[in-house]
Amino acid sequence: MKREILEKLLPVSPSDNFWQRIDQYPLNLITLSREQRDKCILEIHKKLFDENIVKSGPSRQKDWLTGWGENLRNYKKSKDPKDLIPKYYNKYKFIRFDSDLYTFQNDETELNTVRILINYIADIYLRKSNTIIELGAGTCHHLYELSKILNPSTNFYALDWSESTTKIAERLKDNNHMKNIKSFKFDFFNPDWDNIHKIPEANQSIVFSFAALEQIGSDFKKLYNFINVKIKPLYVVHLEPIGELLPDNDLLSLLSKKYFLKRNYLNGYLDFLRNKANNKEIIIETQSRMPFGSLFIEGYSLVVWRPLQK
Numbered sequence: 056m057k058r059e060i061l062e063k064l065l066p067v068s069p070s071d072n073f074w075q076r077i078d079q080y081p082l083n084l085i086t087l088s089r090e091q092r093d094k095c096i097l098e099i100h101k102k103l104f105d106e107n108i109v110k111s112g113p114s115r116q117k118d119w120l121t122g123w124g125e126n127l128r129n130y131k132k133s134k135d136p137k138d139l140i141p142k143y144y145n146k147y148k149f150i151r152f153d154s155d156l157y158t159f160q161n162d163e164t165e166l167n168t169v170r171i172l173i174n175y176i177a178d179i180y181l182r183k184s185n186t187i188i189e190l191g192a193g194t195c196h197h198l199y200e201l202s203k204i205l206n207p208s209t210n211f212y213a214l215d216w217s218e219s220t221t222k223i224a225e226r227l228k229d230n231n232h233m234k235n236i237k238s239f240k241f242d243f244f245n246p247d248w249d250n251i252h253k254i255p256e257a258n259q260s261i262v263f264s265f266a267a268l269e270q271i272g273s274d275f276k277k278l279y280n281f282i283n284v285k286i287k288p289l290y291v292v293h294l295e296p297i298g299e300l301l302p303d304n305d306l307l308s309l310l311s312k313k314y315f316l317k318r319n320y321l322n323g324y325l326d327f328l329r330n331k332a333n334n335k336e337i338i339i340e341t342q343s344r345m346p347f348g349s350l351f352i353e354g355y356s357l358v359v360w361r362p363l364q365k
Contacts, residue, residue: 056082056171064153065175066343066357073178076204080167080174084150084157095149095156099310099351103317110319111270113244123219126194130223134230139196139223140166151348154307168347169265172294172355173197176263177204180292180359186260188212188286190278191267192238195223202233212252214241243271246281257287258364265294266354269320275327283337283362290340290361297356299325300344311352320354328360337362 058074087095102108122141129138144166148158152168161167181187181201185208189198192213202211213224213236224238239249248254262282271278282291296315301308315322331337341359348354 056084061171061346064346066341067179069175069178073174076174077171080163080170081161082152082159082164082167083161084152084159084164087149087156087158091158092156095350096306096310099314102351103310103313108317110317111272112319123194123215123217123223127219127223127226130194130226136196136199136227136232139194139199141194141196144169147350149350151307151350151353153346154305154353156307156350165349170200172345172347173200173265174204176292176294176357177201180290181205181261181263184209184259184261184289186210186212186255188214188255188260188262188288189267190214190241190262190264191216191243191270192220192224193217193267195220195227195233195236195238197265198236199227199233202236209235210255211236212255213238216240216242243268243278244274246278246285248285254286255288258289260286260288261290261292262286262288263292263294266296268293268295268324269315269318269354271321272319273322273324275321275324279327279331287362287364290359293358294345294355295324295358296320296352296354297325297342297358298322300342300356301353308353311348311354314352320352325358328358332360335363 126139145162149156150165150168182205185206187209192198192215195213198211198213213220218240221238224236227233227236237252298312298315301312303309325342328339332339337360339360341357343357345355345357
């Protein structure tokens with residue numbers, strides 16, 4: 056990916072170090088033929104009318120326990136962090152870039168877009184703190200990536216509603232892949248800090264989520280209060296499906312928004328934050344579409360906010 060192409064699509068210009076790091080994550084996107092593009096759009100259209108499609112919500116906790124459990128078992132055997140990569144990446148040979156669809160030959164292309172985004176938020180935001188809290192940490196592969204980028208003294212917290220996440224975090228320490236990682240089971244719908252780990256000091260930590268809040272639909276008020284009142288972080292950084300940022304006059308964007316609704320993904324969160332900002336409770340630093348997405352959705356919009364300290 057040429058720097059001059061990607062840089063125009065990013066809301067804040069990253070450092071030269073960022074560009075050097077992402078050289079290891081090639082994309083080499085291939086333009087689709089009209090026939091290929093039509094087939095992709097038909098596939099998306101079929102999903103929108105699939106009555107058996109799985110919807111997000113509390114009922115999916117067992118699914119994530121099973122999925123992350125498979126990664127845990129593989130990682131225990133191999134001790135290779137590559138086995139922490141979720142199985143849903145590269146399921147389809149198509150991704151979104153700059154509001155269009157492309158195909159690729161490198162099997163790690165979709166994963167590389169995620170790594171680029173993780174490196175981006177690390178370069179712009181996460182490096183400002185030595186305490187990083189991930190909501191919906193899953194297999195901890197985001198945190199493992201961050202541990203190679205950020206200050207070695209950074210403390211990481213992996214919060215997830217699957218017990219497998221905590222076991223993975225323990226294994227990461229045992230295998231000397233990460234030394235400063237803590238984890239506990241976390242309920243998005245009834246959020247609280249556990250009794251074992253001391254909560255970070257106010258205005259010191261950064262909370263982030265990556266395609267995790269999509270699972271809570273419109274039930275985000277308790278989580279917001281937990282973040283704003285309990286954790287009181289320096290920043291909150293989300294890379295999530297944000298329908299408010301996608302235009303209705305673009306076909307792929309519109310289909311993405313309809314897919315969000317079909318799957319009961321995050322809905323109304325940015326408008327909620329905008330209202331809080333209007334009431335002087337928080338400041339929204341960034342609200343922007345990002346250049347990457349999967350076949351079905353543009354699901355990595357960037358929203359960054361911070362509490363107004365009282």
